[in-house]
Amino acid sequence: MTTLEPLPAPSSTTAPAKPVLLIVDDEPGPRESLRIVFKDRYECLLATCGKEGIETARRRPVDTAILDIKMPDLSGIEVLCELKAIDPNIECVMLTGYETVETARAAVHYGAVEYLNKPFDVFVIREIIEACIARRQRKREADTSLQTLQQVNDELSRTLAANARAAAADVLSAGVVHELNNPLTIISGYIQLLNRDLAKLTSGDATATQNMQQRLAAVQREIQRCKDMAERFLHFSRSPNAQLELVDVAPLLEDIALLLRAHPAGRRAHILTQILNSSLQIHTSSVEIMQVLMNLGVNALQAIDSEGTVHFTADRVDQPPVDCVYHSLNFDPHHPHVCISVSDTGCGIAPEYIQKVFAPYFTTKPHGTGLGLAIVGKLVGKYRGAIEVISTVGRGTTFNVYLPLAT
Numbered sequence: 224m225t226t227l228e229p230l231p232a233p234s235s236t237t238a239p240a241k242p243v244l245l246i247v248d249d250e251p252g253p254r255e256s257l258r259i260v261f262k263d264r265y266e267c268l269l270a271t272c273g274k275e276g277i278e279t280a281r282r283r284p285v286d287t288a289i290l291d292i293k294m295p296d297l298s299g300i301e302v303l304c305e306l307k308a309i310d311p312n313i314e315c316v317m318l319t320g321y322e323t324v325e326t327a328r329a330a331v332h333y334g335a336v337e338y339l340n341k342p343f344d345v346f347v348i349r350e351i352i353e354a355c356i357a358r359r360q361r362k363r364e365a366d367t368s369l370q371t372l373q374q375v376n377d378e379l380s381r382t383l384a385a386n387a388r389a390a391a392a393d394v395l396s397a398g399v400v401h402e403l404n405n406p407l408t409i410i411s412g413y414i415q416l417l418n419r420d421l422a423k424l425t426s427g428d429a430t431a432t433q434n435m436q437q438r439l440a441a442v443q444r445e446i447q448r449c450k451d452m453a454e455r456f457l458h459f460s461r462s463p464n465a466q467l468e469l470v471d472v473a474p475l476l477e478d479i480a481l482l483l484r485a486h487p488a489g490r491r492a493h494i495l496t497q498i499l500n501s502s503l504q505i506h507t508s509s510v511e512i513m514q515v516l517m518n519l520g521v522n523a524l525q526a527i528d529s530e531g532t533v534h535f536t537a538d539r540v541d542q543p544p545v546d547c548v549y550h551s552l553n554f555d556p557h558h559p560h561v562c563i564s565v566s567d568t569g570c571g572i573a574p575e576y577i578q579k580v581f582a583p584y585f586t587t588k589p590h591g592t593g594l595g596l597a598i599v600g601k602l603v604g605k606y607r608g609a610i611e612v613i614s615t616v617g618r619g620t621t622f623n624v625y626l627p628l629a630t
């Protein structure tokens with residue numbers, strides 16, 4: 224025989240709207256009165272014997288149970304033990320008409336929170352059950368928070384492990400590139416020797432000798448390119464500790480313009496400088512800031528296909544923009560800055576690439592390493608600066624580099 228209320232179809236995803244109270248008592252009187260007391264606040268599941276109570280708790284998650292101690296099939300203590308095995312967080316309150324110290328002690332020992340005598344006081348039992356349900360909900364919330372924390376912790380551990388692997392790969396690749404430099408230097412030396420020997424050869428076929436010399440020259444050029452790439456990669460991964468000094472911006476721009484005019488890519492372009500404020504100083508390393516401007520200048524020259532202009536300007540800016548595409552975490556837009564602009568009338572950068580150009584290895588050039596702007600970003604970031612990129616495809620690009628003005 225069963226007096227179980229009809230159970231909704233089991234579902235593991237939909238949480239019950241009301242907390243669930245299981246009432247297990249073989250006597251219909253107390254069982255019904257408990258149901259009447261609690262039916263408005265909780266979803267009441269009734270069971271007439273111990274086995275039925277256990278079966279119900281297996282089929283439905285139960286928040287709190289009221290268990291009669293003395294039942295024909297199983298004692299309330301046995302039911303209590305079974306319920307705790309199903310879910311240790313079920314709160315159990317024991318009811319009995321024949322109280323003994325032993326059963327009370329056993330109930331508490333197995334995890335019951337209260338022990339009440341029949342007939343029970345409605346107000347007392349309501350207060351007790353409410354406290355049980357509240358405790359159960361707090362536990363559930365704590366479990367959810369713990370689970371979330373566990374997930375965050377797992378995620379962090381995975382990220383840390385990935386970062387450690389990436390750092391190890393960086394060290395490893397820097398080592399490999401460094402090692403590659405040695406055989407490249409040796410090959411380059413042998414090619415020079417071969418060239419010399421070839422010139423001494425007195426074979427009658429002058430064209431064949433000339434061809435061989437041209438091919439060796441080509442190999443030599445490619446080796447030089449590999450060495451240059453290796454050099455840039457090593458510079459990028461080493462992050463040297465450069466000397467800080469007070470650098471005058473005006474002569475720096477003149478030096479850069481001179482260097483770029485001598486650069487192979489610079490023959491097609493007019494290189495101009497314009498200093499709008501002659502007393503601009505920045506606290507940085509002159510070598511590193513030269514590297515920044517050289518990388519930007521070479522890119523500007525390479526962007527120009529035929530005729531064009533590369534323009535360097537410098538000025539003081541009291542309120543630099545806050546939305547630069549690249550900025551140091553320590554960039555302070557409220558501090559006065561020097562803005563060094565490198566503008567070209569070249570091919571421009573497609574809008575979808577603007578966010579990517581500072582990423583290491585991003586390149587659109589057949590022989591580019593994609594490290595030029597990554598180095599620029601890293602160095603400008605080191606000096607608490609920011610970089611703004613303004614570009615129109617087919618018309619040209621301006622890189623505005625903001626560095627804190629030395630005061």
Ligand SMILES: Nc1ncnc2c1ncn2[C@@H]1O[C@H](COP(=O)(O)OP(=O)(O)OP(=O)(O)O)[C@@H](O)[C@H]1O
Pocket residue numbers: 518522523526567569570571572580585586587588590591592593594595596597620
């Ligand atoms: N002034 C510019 N005009 C147009 N495109 C540019 C300009 N500066 C940078 N870019 C784009 O950004 C990419 C990345 O530049 P970056 O200097 O990092 O590498 P790279 O020039 O391709 O190679 P390298 O390592 O030899 O400098 C370039 O390949 C190019 O597509």
Ligand SMILES: [Mg+2]
Pocket residue numbers: 518521522591595596
């Ligand atoms: Mg470049």
